[in-house]
Amino acid sequence: MAIKISSRQGIWTIILFSAISICAMTGAPLYGYLYHYTWLDWSLFGLLYVVSGLGITVGYHRLMAHRSFNCPNWVKCTLLIGGALALQNSAIKWAADHLRHHAHCDGEKDPYNAQQGFWHSHCGWLFTPDRYADPKYATRVANDPVAIWQHKYYPLLLLAGLAGTFLVGFLFDGVMGGIGCFLLVGIGRTFAVLNSTFFINSICHLRGRQPHGTSDSSRDSWLVSLVTFGEGYHNYHHMYPTDYRNGPCW
Template sequence: MTHASLAAQPLPRAWNYGTAILFGLVTLGALIGVPAFAYLYDYSRLDWAMFGLLYVFTGLGITVGYHRLAAHRSFDCPNWVKAGLLIAGGWALENSVLKWASDHIRHHAHCDREADPYNAQRGFWHSHCGWLFFDDPYADDKYASRSGQDRVVIWQHRYYVPIVLSSIALTFLVGFLSNGWVGGMGCFLLAGVGRTFAVLNSTFCINSICHLWGNQPHGQSDSSRDSWWVSLLTFGEGYHNYHHMYQSDYRNGPRWYNFDPSKWVIFTLSLLSLATQLRRASAETE
């Protein structure tokens, strides 16, 4: 695909009915099913504990595993650590890491242009989640070529569906063992459906809010922006302007006081000799 074709009139986009239906079911379950169950039965402390635990686990799976490790290779780690991170990311229901990283690399390569999967110039709705509901005419396998050489990435891609189903089964099983069928349904709704909806939308805020509103202290070559409050929801990903300027840095919030739990996890792994080759921008860029 040539640069001329990328700059031409936008290509037509066909509906991706599978993704639209799946997202619709998750949304209905979170906005109707979760509060309805709370009204009828209420949730237990175990349900809320599982919600919090899985929000952190799957959120870090995306930020540390999918984003900083697989897409940007900002650090390296043993295969068993990588597998754990990619399982956590898979539980977030954001597609396999092979597809996720390919889309994200293309986002950086064509930011704010038509070939950008979640181009914020098309508006909040498109960049937040609307882009998911259409087949992507600009998809290009070359952006998956690097990740496709990683056998752990290929393993996760091949078994993505069983990985997702295992997270659903886990929430139901934990609740069921605690309080039977009612407990199983409650934990499934809150820690499964509700938590998935929360993690999805917090991640989507990076593509939408952090390309529309916020500060640009590190550069104005694209629409990326820093939003400290989005970082509170996304384990540090809200320092998005810095990330776009210095993509390979394992930190999104470079200063010690920036709320960036993802960089703290990576740094802690390095102290345990479970992460190596941590990449960072020079001190002059901070």
Template sequence: MHYSGSAGEGKKPRILWFNALFLILTPLAALILTPLFIYHHGVHWAEPVAMVALWFLTGMGITAGYHRMFSHRAWWAPKPIRAILLVLGAAAWQNSAIAWCAGHRYHHKHIDTEDDPYSIEEGFLWAHMLWVMVEGKMHDDFDSAPDLLKDPMCQWQHKYYTAISLAFNIGVPLALGLLTGRVWGMLLWAGLIRIVVVHHFTFFINSAAHMWGSRPWNQDMSARDNGLLALFTFGEGYHNFHHSFPGDYRNGFRWYQFDPTKWTIGLLHKVGLAHDLRRSSIDRRLRKRCQTLRERYEAQMHEWSEGLREQVQAAEQSLDEALAEMRAKRAEWSRRAGEMQAHALEELEHARIDAERRALEAFRAWHNLIPAAARN
């Protein structure tokens, strides 16, 4: 499938008929054929199991591969892992890695503007799937992905994308069907239904995750954190965090947030199959969170008592001092890390960690003083 791009100025947008028919007919076929097949042939337990397993695998091709690795370089992997993720990404039937990542990088650069390829400002349906059906912004413009254009593996996947996708989406369900004696059932469940599910839960990140949810990290953009969406998108639902810290390999950065993509990358790292895992620093996260909370509570300060305002201001000053100390310790650690012997470096590391702890304590003290209405 070839995603949409830009029509010329003043011209009527061109309908991409293959994309439009594919995205309309596949869910329609799934809705009609599934109940009919179940009525006449029932369901073998292996069919929904295969659907979920392939949903996870091809979903990882998008979330761990296309999104967090190739689009944002939040982590990297040896060639065999990259090759597997490129094949799984192609099997998700969402275009090649080069095309997908180029459009996604434009989305981050131009979010909520007329140059955003799937801007929510154009409406839910446009952001969800119409942008794929109608020629829009940056059609076939890969200038935002020069690194991928030079990558031999991405070049190979881009050239043979259609063949890879067809081979996987027909061959794998067909093989599973031959193993179970349920060829048509597997083609339906592990093929058609799985493709529709992967498509639309990916699309919900472009649409629903820009309309419903919280914005704890940045209120100046439409992207929102939505824990419910995270359950069905392998952790991609923490979208406000992601747009605030796109280089972090985690979308759900807290340990308890549901992010199977983060866990999968972490597991690969433990066995030596992933490296260069990037994380947003605690001082950047605290500064971003403080900025957002300040914007919220400043509009309500006139309702507070003089005593509460003074307490908040004093706590805010302590927090700023703690953040400044933490930044200074981090800078000192970075500057001296290559110069110091192991013992001295360990002492400096303890000082840096202690500064981070004090900054967290100062943040919590300041945060607890702010009325709940301003924090929500």
């Protein structure tokens, strides 16, 4: 399947990420101060953080980008649905960026080149022109039928996940319950998962130990590992990218 891998940057990217960030940092805390969140809100926050976080870590990253393991299609489908809830694009486009990062780490073609500083590697790369977007890095993943399905329906899966948080909250506690669940579980949780992934690209290339190799800027961070299900052991991953483990002791 021919997938267009073009520059991600544009007005809609800026609007979307700005809206998510503003709502997560102002709207969600303000609602909590004025109305308080319920046990259901916090339970769903934790559940969907795990579901969407593992969707990225296990599904997008280890399975689709690096082929670290094999699994039945229903497991793959479940992981990619979870990954769609993280607002990090389809698995095909995510893998294309990530494989280019490995191929050109710290170089001009690295989409989140840490040599350009914390802001760029964390999220600034999303808002700057990408002259090196290349469909060849998506070729293998773009031939996977489950990945093709997820790419086609990615916007619908994302919107359904966000709308679902409002619906659950509404059924539990009316309109205000729906708003609260949407703000905490939909917006706040998405913001948290996004930044946990961004920390791998920024902190894990700028701060930490390099016990497994120094051929690039990748580093291990136990702190980042706590919020990314072990992905903070990034130096090991860069030295052995197809290993399904996060380190030799896992």
